[in-house]
Amino acid sequence: MTSNFMPAGGSVARLIDAFSRLPGIGPKTAQRLTYHLIRASSEESELLAKSLLEMRDRLQFCSLCHNISESTICPICANTNRDQGLLCVVEEPLDLFVIERASVYQGLYHVLHGVISPMNGVGPEDLKIQELIDRVKDGKISEVLVATNLSLEGDATAMYLHDAIDPLGVRTTRLAGGLPSGGDLEYADEVTLSRALEGRREL
Amino acid sequence: MPGSLPKSTLYQAEVVVLRYMSLGEADRLLVLYSKDFGKIRASARGTRKTTSRIAGHLEPLTHSSLLLARGSSLDIVSQAQTLKSFNQIRDDLGRIANGLYIAEIVDLFTEDEEPNAILFQLLLDTLDMLSRVDVELLHLIIHRFEIQMLGLMGYRPQLDTCAVNGESLPQNVPLSFSVVWGGVLCESCASRDGTARKISSRGVMILKILQRGKMEVVEEIDMTKEARTALSGLLRWYIQTILEREVQSGAFLDSLQ
Numbered sequence: 001m002t003s004n005f006m007p008a009g010g011s012v013a014r015l016i017d018a019f020s021r022l023p024g025i026g027p028k029t030a031q032r033l034t035y036h037l038i039r040a041s042s043e044e045s046e047l048l049a050k051s052l053l054e055m056r057d058r059l060q061f062c063s064l065c066h067n068i069s070e071s072t073i074c075p076i077c078a079n080t081n082r083d084q085g086l087l088c089v090v091e092e093p094l095d096l097f098v099i100e101r102a103s104v105y106q107g108l109y110h111v112l113h114g115v116i117s118p119m120n121g122v123g124p125e126d127l128k129i130q131e132l133i134d135r136v137k138d139g140k141i142s143e144v145l146v147a148t149n150l151s152l153e154g155d156a157t158a159m160y161l162h163d164a165i166d167p168l169g170v171r172t173t174r175l176a177g178g179l180p181s182g183g184d185l186e187y188a189d190e191v192t193l194s195r196a197l198e199g200r201r202e203l
Numbered sequence: 204m205p206g207s208l209p210k211s212t213l214y215q216a217e218v219v220v221l222r223y224m225s226l227g228e229a230d231r232l233l234v235l236y237s238k239d240f241g242k243i244r245a246s247a248r249g250t251r252k253t254t255s256r257i258a259g260h261l262e263p264l265t266h267s268s269l270l271l272a273r274g275s276s277l278d279i280v281s282q283a284q285t286l287k288s289f290n291q292i293r294d295d296l297g298r299i300a301n302g303l304y305i306a307e308i309v310d311l312f313t314e315d316e317e318p319n320a321i322l323f324q325l326l327l328d329t330l331d332m333l334s335r336v337d338v339e340l341l342h343l344i345i346h347r348f349e350i351q352m353l354g355l356m357g358y359r360p361q362l363d364t365c366a367v368n369g370e371s372l373p374q375n376v377p378l379s380f381s382v383v384w385g386g387v388l389c390e391s392c393a394s395r396d397g398t399a400r401k402i403s404s405r406g407v408m409i410l411k412i413l414q415r416g417k418m419e420v421v422e423e424i425d426m427t428k429e430a431r432t433a434l435s436g437l438l439r440w441y442i443q444t445i446l447e448r449e450v451q452s453g454a455f456l457d458s459l460q
């Protein structure tokens with residue numbers, strides 16, 4: 001549809017198309033971004049292109065917590081000042097980022113890369129759950145704080161983790177207090193999130 | 204006014220939330236099964252934000268009363284109120300898995316805006332039973348739902364007589380179940396469908412009890428683990444053959460058995 005308005009066709013239309021594939025960006029915003037880059041200096045486009053390629057190039061995951069990292073062990077896992085006995089389980093790297101920003105949590109993390117979502121065919125084997133269980137079996141962890149979204153699927157995942165971890169003699173807890181059900185963690189403000197982390201309950 | 208959606212800008216709908224997907228910046232696209240309008244899709248703005256006042260009323264398997272606004276492409280939820288949250292389902296992994304399974308089947312079997320008030324009631328009753336019954340009975344509630352839903356969708360399996368020649372079905376002989384013929388086949392007709400599956404006469408009897416659906420009788424069904432697996436496999440196969448696709452949530456449900 002947008003190509004009708006494209007005098008230059010080809011490369012410009014392709015860029016608009018590429019932008020509109022990004023989450024939260026509709027065709028109008030994609031056009032606006034593209035026209036911005038047409039008007040801006042060529043350095044601006046080069047910086048954007050270079051950052052994208054560099055990100056893909058260097059992107060890897062921490063071998064312990066599976067967060068996005070530029071090294072085999074991420075800075076959080078490598079930081080011995082953090083509480084090595086407390087492990088916070090999140091759905092996505094973005095959730096970890098949001099919790100870090102609230103700067104009340106001092107333990108370690110584990111990123112599942114999703115949530116058990118039966119209707120979408122996502123089961124425990126599609127997530128970093130076995131890796132989590134292996135970490136817990138290693139013995140240093142005394143509490144697993146499940147910070148998946150407070151949705152039906154987030155709750156189901158929390159219960160599944162509880163059932164898997166409980167026999168290993170390790171406590172599992174869940175975010176609580178102040179966080180309403182239904183919302184995504186990534187949108188929580190820092191005050192609410194801090195309260196939810198502190199007021200966690202037993203699973 | 205059951206039937207097509209009202210033309211007015213605002214309308215009320217009693218729904219069960221089947222599922223949702225993320226939409227745009229912080230919205231969700233909801234798939235709802237409503238009493239008066241059948242399956243509807245609607246967007247719920249800002250429901251991924253933790254400040255949303257309606258998100259809690261729009262989680263899957265919630266029975267809610269909604270006020271919707273007609274939109275150019277998608278209708279928009281403007282108000283939501285929980286009628287029943289089925290908390291006992293939410294607190295138990297096995298019950299959630301069963302609940303999501305029936306929600307997916309309803310989604311897969313229905314077309315948008317084709318109302319079926321009996322199906323809506325069956326869905327509600329089944330969610331209510333899933334929240335109340337003993338864990339041991341969950342599988343029977345699901346199979347009761349499956350076979351009754353099939354009936355409502357026009358796939359009521361013939362269980363009283365042979366689906367090919369109409370002969371009465373003898374006891375204690377091997378029978379088969381055919382999707383093509385839509386029911387049970389006697390021994391001499393079994394060869395009429397090479398894809399038919401074996402079923403015992405006791406298996407047929409259990410299917411009949413589930414089809415009639417009287418809970419006092421359903422509750423009395425006693426099955427071995429093997430018989431359970433066979434029944435669940437047969438119904439899943441029947442459903443998936445009709446749908447020509449997999450019921451995704453079946454895998455997780457089976458993994459919990």
Ligand SMILES: [Zn+2]
Nearest residue numbers: 062065074077
């Ligand atoms: Zn790490």
Ligand SMILES: [Zn+2]
Nearest residue numbers: 365368389392
């Ligand atoms: Zn026959």
